[in-house]
Amino acid sequence: MKAIIVDDERLARKELKDLLSEFPNIEVIEECDSAEAAITSVDKLKPDLVFLDIHMPGKDGFGVLEELDYMPHVIFITAYDEYAIKAFDVNALDYLLKPIQPERLKEAIDKVKKEELEPVSTNDKLGLNHQVFVKDGDKCWFVKLSDVPIFESEGNYVRVYFNGNKPLILKSLNNLANKLDDNVFFRANRKFIINLNWIDKIESWFNGGLMVKLKNGEQVEISRRQASKLKELKSL
Amino acid sequence: MLNKKKLYWFSQIIGWLLYTIIVGVFYILTGNEISLELIYSLLSIYLIGLSVSHAFRLLIVKLNWLRHNIPRLIPRILFGTLISGILVYFLKSIIIERFIVQNAYEFNLADAFPTIISWTLLYLIWSLLYLLFHFVNNYKKEEIKNLKWEAAKNEIELNKLKSQLNPHFIFNSMNSIRALVNENPSLAKEAITQLSNVLRNSLLMGKQKLIPFSDEMKLVSDYLGLEKTRFEERLTIVRNIENNTDMFLVPPLMVQTLVENGIKHGTSKLPDGGTLEIAAKIQDNNLLIVIYNSGVYQENNEPETGFGIVNTIQRLKLLYGENASFEISNDKDRVKTLLTIPKETTL
Numbered sequence: 001m002k003a004i005i006v007d008d009e010r011l012a013r014k015e016l017k018d019l020l021s022e023f024p025n026i027e028v029i030e031e032c033d034s035a036e037a038a039i040t041s042v043d044k045l046k047p048d049l050v051f052l053d054i055h056m057p058g059k060d061g062f063g064v065l066e067e068l069d070y071m072p073h074v075i076f077i078t079a080y081d082e083y084a085i086k087a088f089d090v091n092a093l094d095y096l097l098k099p100i101q102p103e104r105l106k107e108a109i110d111k112v113k114k115e116e117l118e119p120v121s122t123n124d125k126l127g128l129n130h131q132v133f134v135k136d137g138d139k140c141w142f143v144k145l146s147d148v149p150i151f152e153s154e155g156n157y158v159r160v161y162f163n164g165n166k167p168l169i170l171k172s173l174n175n176l177a178n179k180l181d182d183n184v185f186f187r188a189n190r191k192f193i194i195n196l197n198w199i200d201k202i203e204s205w206f207n208g209g210l211m212v213k214l215k216n217g218e219q220v221e222i223s224r225r226q227a228s229k230l231k232e233l234k235s236l
Numbered sequence: 237m238l239n240k241k242k243l244y245w246f247s248q249i250i251g252w253l254l255y256t257i258i259v260g261v262f263y264i265l266t267g268n269e270i271s272l273e274l275i276y277s278l279l280s281i282y283l284i285g286l287s288v289s290h291a292f293r294l295l296i297v298k299l300n301w302l303r304h305n306i307p308r309l310i311p312r313i314l315f316g317t318l319i320s321g322i323l324v325y326f327l328k329s330i331i332i333e334r335f336i337v338q339n340a341y342e343f344n345l346a347d348a349f350p351t352i353i354s355w356t357l358l359y360l361i362w363s364l365l366y367l368l369f370h371f372v373n374n375y376k377k378e379e380i381k382n383l384k385w386e387a388a389k390n391e392i393e394l395n396k397l398k399s400q401l402n403p404h405f406i407f408n409s410m411n412s413i414r415a416l417v418n419e420n421p422s423l424a425k426e427a428i429t430q431l432s433n434v435l436r437n438s439l440l441m442g443k444q445k446l447i448p449f450s451d452e453m454k455l456v457s458d459y460l461g462l463e464k465t466r467f468e469e470r471l472t473i474v475r476n477i478e479n480n481t482d483m484f485l486v487p488p489l490m491v492q493t494l495v496e497n498g499i500k501h502g503t504s505k506l507p508d509g510g511t512l513e514i515a516a517k518i519q520d521n522n523l524l525i526v527i528y529n530s531g532v533y534q535e536n537n538e539p540e541t542g543f544g545i546v547n548t549i550q551r552l553k554l555l556y557g558e559n560a561s562f563e564i565s566n567d568k569d570r571v572k573t574l575l576t577i578p579k580e581t582t583l
Binding site for chain 2: 008009010011012014015018034036055056057058079080097098099100
């Protein structure tokens with residue numbers, strides 16, 4: 001596994017690298033000393049795993065994730081931050097506390113190995129097995145796209161529906177539509193993108209449009225123009 | 237509940253009424269007949285007793301006798317009650333003898349003395365009741381004030397403790413030391429010593445009220461040493477401490493807290509690092525401590541700094557009243573923290 005270490009303190013990076021030398025399957029391909037360097041390196045080098053310090057000058061660890069196009073596995077690292085840890089508890093994201101205990105590091109790495117996430121390749125669009133990082137106030141999640149039935153446009157934001165949560169992310173729906181795999185994620189109208197795997201029923205609607213009922217109970221109208229596209233997709 | 241003024245008048249009217257009734261009953265039981273004269277006499281006793289006691293109270297309020305402690309209050313009260321007794325004797329003699337009984341009034345010491353003494357004693361009892369009420373009332377107020385002060389003090393102590401042991405700093409230092417063990421064992425040893433000193437001192441010093449400035453600066457140096465190990469070339473430290481400041485007494489951990497704040501919101505937030513400068517000198521019998529750190533101070537924007545600042549201001553106020561001062565402001569591209577501590581002579 002290729003890994004990148006992100007921490008603003010040289011000694012902290014060195015300490016983690018020393019600890020990781022015990023793991024032959026982990027190869028540290030880059031060390032970043034700032035959030036900006038991390039964003040560039042992760043998008044360019046596309047590692048399998050990133051060790052990410054939460055507290056950094058300028059942008060913090062969450063800020064890094066919010067700007068990434070490519071999402072690797074992430075293990076957070078923090079010295080002591082009750083708020084961040086509280087945020088993780090809800091979502092079971094993995095984190096390590098400084099000074100890092102070798103046993104905890106092993107556990108975290110084993111967990112990454114077990115998770116069967118599709119390896120993400122360079123130019124692919126975001127498919128069902130990808131995950132996106134979502135932060136809403138104090139809470140944060142890694143959301144698997146297969147769990148998302150709807151994206152809803154709200155001005156400059158997009159509301160992401162998953163497991164009963166509806167947090168906002170700072171992205172435009174158009175921008176998101178370009179990144180998502182259009183075999184699965186379908187632009188229903190100006191306001192919604194729906195996940196075709198979540199469709200429960202389709203009914204005819206006025207003016208040649210369609211009304212889609214999703215498995216989570218939401219109903220989304222599909223405009224006439226998009227309806228013909230959907231029929232094409234489905235009939236294929 | 238009745239307010240104090242109502243309570244006073246209620247007690248006055250009822251109290252004197254009871255007294256007059258008792259005197260009247262006593263007269264009748266000792267064989268006097270119920271006559272118009274007796275009723276008039278009792279009425280005048282009632283009014284005289286009431287108005288003289290009220291005049292006495294006005295005097296107590298006007299001269300603010302209640303501010304005195306008991307040994308100073310007793311002679312005043314004794315004197316006041318004696319005067320009241322004499323006053324009552326003359327008023328009573330004039331009104332009752334002249335107008336009601338219509339005898340010619342003559343002064344007679346043997347007759348006057350027991351009357352004056354009995355009225356003086358009566359006023360003494362009145363004063364005791366009056367003062368008792370005030371003492372009980374004030375005692376309650378004092379107790380509430382003390383409890384409030386105690387609570388404020390405890391809160392400040394707790395805040396002090398909270399702001400001292402910053403776990404973020406401790407665990408980051410431990411992490412740096414772990415890395416240093418292989419890379420630079422002698423620096424690792426030094427860092428362990430510094431960390432022990434910081435931990436020990438923040439536990440011990442916190443219990444003292446004031447410590448010499450040189451002790452505080454030893455702690456600050458150990459602390460800065462650890463931060464230097466952690467941030468390496470990103471942290472520049474400038475010290476400018478005049479020698480004659482060594483024995484000046486300061487509240488423990490106050491400068492340390494401010495320096496720590498300076499690093500937390502300065503160097504540690506700046507990708508290219510920053511400088512922390514600390515200077516101290518004596519001026520006009522005050523100790524002036526100035527801390528400069530890179531960065532920008534944003535009021536109300538950082539709850540944690542706000543906490544450290546509020547805590548510092550509270551402590552200064554508790555220790556020095558209005559004689560100490562604390563200022564934090566932006567000075568070009570850095571934050572200036574100015575602390576003025578007066579020379580403590582009463583400790």
